[in-house]
Amino acid sequence: MKPSPFDPDRPALDVEGLCVDLRTPSGTVRAVDGVSFGVHRGRTLALLGESGCGKSMTALSVVGLLDPVAEVTGGAVRVGGTDTLRLSRAERRKLAGPVLSIVFQDALTALNPVQPVGRQLGEPFRIHRGFSRRRAEEEAVRLMTRVGIPEPRLRARAYPHQFSGGMRQRLLIAMAVALDPDVLIADEPTTALDVTVQAQIMRLLRDLQTERDMAVVLITHDLAVVAQRADDVVVMYAGTVVENGTVREVFSHPRHPYTKGLLDSVPEDAVRGRPLPAVPGSPPDLSAVPSGCVFQDRCPLVRERCVRERPPLRSVGASRSAACHFSEELHRV
Amino acid sequence: MSETPATETSATGTPAPGTSATGTSVPGRRFDGRADAPPLLEVAGVTKTFGHGRRRLTALDGVDLRLRGGETLGLVGESGCGKSTLARVLLGLERPDAGTVRFDGTDPFTLRGKALLAWRRRVQMVFQDPFASLNARMSAADLIGEPWRTHRDVVPTAQARERRVRELLSLVGLRESDAHRYPDEFSGGQRQRIGIARALALDPDLIVCDEPVSALDLSVQAQVLNVLSELRERLGVSYVFISHDLSVVRYVADRVTVMYLGKVVEHGRTEDVFDRPLHPYTAALMSAAPVLDASRAAEDAEIRLRGEIPSPYDIPSGCRFRTRCWQAEDRCADLAPPAVSRADAGDPGRPGQPHAALCHFPLAGEQS
Numbered sequence: 001m002k003p004s005p006f007d008p009d010r011p012a013l014d015v016e017g018l019c020v021d022l023r024t025p026s027g028t029v030r031a032v033d034g035v036s037f038g039v040h041r042g043r044t045l046a047l048l049g050e051s052g053c054g055k056s057m058t059a060l061s062v063v064g065l066l067d068p069v070a071e072v073t074g075g076a077v078r079v080g081g082t083d084t085l086r087l088s089r090a091e092r093r094k095l096a097g098p099v100l101s102i103v104f105q106d107a108l109t110a111l112n113p114v115q116p117v118g119r120q121l122g123e124p125f126r127i128h129r130g131f132s133r134r135r136a137e138e139e140a141v142r143l144m145t146r147v148g149i150p151e152p153r154l155r156a157r158a159y160p161h162q163f164s165g166g167m168r169q170r171l172l173i174a175m176a177v178a179l180d181p182d183v184l185i186a187d188e189p190t191t192a193l194d195v196t197v198q199a200q201i202m203r204l205l206r207d208l209q210t211e212r213d214m215a216v217v218l219i220t221h222d223l224a225v226v227a228q229r230a231d232d233v234v235v236m237y238a239g240t241v242v243e244n245g246t247v248r249e250v251f252s253h254p255r256h257p258y259t260k261g262l263l264d265s266v267p268e269d270a271v272r273g274r275p276l277p278a279v280p281g282s283p284p285d286l287s288a289v290p291s292g293c294v295f296q297d298r299c300p301l302v303r304e305r306c307v308r309e310r311p312p313l314r315s316v317g318a319s320r321s322a323a324c325h326f327s328e329e330l331h332r333v
Numbered sequence: 334m335s336e337t338p339a340t341e342t343s344a345t346g347t348p349a350p351g352t353s354a355t356g357t358s359v360p361g362r363r364f365d366g367r368a369d370a371p372p373l374l375e376v377a378g379v380t381k382t383f384g385h386g387r388r389r390l391t392a393l394d395g396v397d398l399r400l401r402g403g404e405t406l407g408l409v410g411e412s413g414c415g416k417s418t419l420a421r422v423l424l425g426l427e428r429p430d431a432g433t434v435r436f437d438g439t440d441p442f443t444l445r446g447k448a449l450l451a452w453r454r455r456v457q458m459v460f461q462d463p464f465a466s467l468n469a470r471m472s473a474a475d476l477i478g479e480p481w482r483t484h485r486d487v488v489p490t491a492q493a494r495e496r497r498v499r500e501l502l503s504l505v506g507l508r509e510s511d512a513h514r515y516p517d518e519f520s521g522g523q524r525q526r527i528g529i530a531r532a533l534a535l536d537p538d539l540i541v542c543d544e545p546v547s548a549l550d551l552s553v554q555a556q557v558l559n560v561l562s563e564l565r566e567r568l569g570v571s572y573v574f575i576s577h578d579l580s581v582v583r584y585v586a587d588r589v590t591v592m593y594l595g596k597v598v599e600h601g602r603t604e605d606v607f608d609r610p611l612h613p614y615t616a617a618l619m620s621a622a623p624v625l626d627a628s629r630a631a632e633d634a635e636i637r638l639r640g641e642i643p644s645p646y647d648i649p650s651g652c653r654f655r656t657r658c659w660q661a662e663d664r665c666a667d668l669a670p671p672a673v674s675r676a677d678a679g680d681p682g683r684p685g686q687p688h689a690a691l692c693h694f695p696l697a698g699e700q701s
Contacts, residue, residue, distance in 0.1 A: 050550035050552060051550055164641050166641050167641070194411035194412055194641075194642070195618060195621045195622050196411065196617060196638045196641075196657075197411075198621065198623075199623075199637075199638075200637075200638075202623075221550070221551060222623070223625055224623035224625050225623050227623065228623045229623075261552060265551060265555035267555070267580050267583070267585075268580045268624060268625050270584050272583075272585070272587075272603075275562070275563075276558055276584070277555070278552070278553075278555035278556040278559055279552035279556075280556070282523070282552070282553050298552075
């Protein structure tokens with residue numbers, strides 16, 4: 001059995017106490033506040049949360065692609081034991097591709113519109129391995145074949161706009177796995193796609209992961225995608241981790257009221273005509289995150305202590321934790 | 334609730350004066366959603382193409398729909414299937430090339446002037462993106478009351494308008510004090526409530542909801558879905574509910590229409606379509622959608638479709654799904670698929686609840 005990511009055994013990617021500040025016209029806000037997680041090779045960890053919870057910001061800090069208005073102000077991002085936050089730009093760039101790689105959500109903006117895709121796909125080989133243009137393009141064709149693009153030799157000369165959304169996403173994935181990274185981060189890789197194509201792309205990712213024994217971090221807001229594709233889950237809310245553990249345990253017995261609220265509001269098993277158990281209110285603005293528990297305004301269990309004191313992420317079972325003072329009260333069914 | 338004759342007068346296209354005035358609506362006011370209720374909306378053979386010459390895009394190809402008063406019809410399909418064009422036709426924004434639309438017995442495309450204006454009140458829309466669909470420079474009260482600038486007689490006095498705005502705000506679960514706030518002071522879910530209140534301002538019979546919750550966070554989606562179903566209970570309003578999210582459609586819709594490349598490939602009661610799909614595309618769509626319940630999502634049971642949706646400029650001959658269908662044979666390329674019913678697939682189904690699909694080889698319905 002593979003070790004769980006919360007195991008002290010060294011994970012392929014180990015993020016510890018990551019903090020990211022965001023400069024806005026109305027002052028600096030903390031977008032990511034002490035986020036920690038680890039992923040081992042061969043496992044998939046989902047960063048789950050709603051818009052503005054800091055999941056994408058976390059991913060971008062890990063690969064060093066944060067927008068200039070955001071700044072990492074604390075923590076460590078260890079890949080194979082090295083803290084990438086302490087590396088120089090040039091040293092970091094050496095890791096991008098062979099060690100750490102990312103698949104973005106929007107394939108049309110992530111690809112260069114004025115370059116044939118074959119040349120773009122060959123680029124990692126030219127930069128990191130010093131291949132000739134011809135040899136790099138050979139590699140590109142091989143990759144295109146692997147990710148299921150029909151007539152790869154011909155299509156290598158086409159431009160991104162000549163591909164469908166699903167095919168473009170395949171190209172991005174091909175580029176991300178070109179140099180056999182240890183860690184692959186997938187930021188909402190299928191949200192822009194139709195359901196049937198979504199399933200194809202998730203399958204491709206899984207096959208590539210098995211084939212190359214990669215650690216995958218899947219960033220998503222879709223609970224069902226997490227349920228089906230991830231081994232472990234980190235639930236984020238307002239920049240913090242509110243719960244983590246294996247998907248199986250967290251989804252069957254959530255120990256944070258936010259996780260429970262999310263799971264309950266999926267209409268999957270709901271009876272028509274009966275109201276859905278909705279979480280009241282909406283996530284807080286980052287400039288107005290409450291000082292106690294981040295979820296206090298929307299929580300059915302809220303008490304005076306929650307307003308006073310922010311609950312730390314504490315162990316609530318074997319290799320799982322939750323940030324709730326009253327987590328035990330959810331321990332039922 | 335018994336049927337009220339309020340709509341009898343409006344069957345001619347001119348609503349009885351005063352029926353849609355300031356008062357709060359009563360449940361069951363129009364139709365009671367019974368199986369034998371007359372259809373509120375009937376779409377037959379609607380075809381719509383865009384472009385000209387040889388390069389024509391077929392958005393809708395002979396689409397049929399039926400919706401009874403008080404009912405919710407779910408419209409499901411992937412991008413390019415024509416669901417948004419169909420919504421525009423239902424709103425009278427797009428004139429079909431062929432086929433008929435009958436709303437409460439009247440073809441809206443034959444109406445002009447005052448009669449057309451009166452008809453427009455009866456069909457309203459809720460848009461997908463609550464950030465793009467509200468003018469940032471208008472207050473909630475102005476946004477909700479904007480339709481009354483065109484339809485002046487609905488709420489005639491300023492005083493009545495103010496009262497009606499307060500009523501509408503509370504109907505969608507906002508505070509009366511929200512009336513004078515601006516869109517950027519609201520969250521996504523609250524904005525969508527304003528969009529819903531605006532759609533209700535003219536007291537419509539039908540609201541077309543185009544992906545009304547897909548831009549919202551999950552924890553907020555449920556709130557908005559609850560508002561929509563509450564309104565249906567209280568006002569008897571009908572919905573055409575367009576969504577790519579099958580679990581949402583299953584929750585809100587009484588009946589479901591599945592579209593593929595401009596054609597309705599299957600329709601029937603929600604339970605029938607979801608639990609025992611006849612068309613292979615429907616079955617594939619259901620099995621491709623990820624579900625929470627791990628036991629229901631046995632990966633080997635997943636139907637794997639090959640390829641992607643063909644271009645609507647170049648629709649395959651015969652059955653348009655054949656290029657991705659695992660059952661396709663020569664016949665599928667040569668002949669347009671026949672309409673088959675549940676009974677043809679060896680199952681009597683429910684009397685009076687048609688469940689049909691367009692397929693040469695309908696599924697036997699053993700899917701759980």
